[in-house]
Amino acid sequence: MSDPKDDIYDPAFVANLFDRCSRSYRRWSAISSFGFIALWRRQCVGRLATPQNTQPVVVDLMAGTGEVWPYLLRRFPDLETITALDISHRMHVDAVARLHGAYAERITHVEADALKTDLEANYADLLVSTFGLKTFNAEQQALLARQIARIVKPGGSFALIEASDPKGWMLRPVYRFYLDRVLPLVERYLLRGANDFSMIGTYTRNFGDCDQMAIALREAGLSVEVKKHFFGCATSVAGTKPTEHG
């Protein structure tokens, strides 16, 4: 039997990994993606439907250091609160350290496992998650989809985005070489880090794209549309929770 410490999908393993990455995560993700990650976060927020409630309650799952909050606040300036859920203690601490006074009080921090959270049912008008899917295997994605279906209000909407493997793209070999060979070397020699960010590359490779998550969300009763971003280097799933009247 394998040791749970070696299971890269064990939530405790993932929490430790992100605890170690938290300080450099923001800069590393921006630089290693050539800035694309910021554009993709904005596009993900753009996929949320306009809420009926003018002061929507927003849930950010796998919130990390809160990189998506400026886009949420720009699009929904009157939002009531962003409930930021993350399993990593250090990610929350770094998010709080970076918060501007102006919107600190509009963020509610929840340190919890998204697969087991007891956030209220029908709580969120809007639910977003940026780059937080890759550390879930297929079974966990099914659990997460059920959580999302439970947390979002009927008529509410959700949008999730994740870095993906751009299968079929002409430049995929170059992209893979960059992810699999160049980034680990940059981490080792420039950041003098352990293999933590390179682990994120392993998760991304295993993840593939958002198709599996889309299936899980449909099975959980949500309406879902998948979209490719920049030749499939990221994919997103967005949709709504049907109301009782359909």
Ligand SMILES: C[S@@+](CC[C@H](N)C(=O)[O-])C[C@H]1O[C@@H](n2cnc3c(N)ncnc32)[C@H](O)[C@@H]1O
């Ligand atoms: C790659 S970061 C993404 C952070 C941020 N959303 C962004 O756009 O950059 C993934 C985050 O997911 C969190 N995470 C991973 N598994 C989780 C789980 N089971 N429950 C809650 N958070 C989790 C990690 O702690 C980490 O902060």
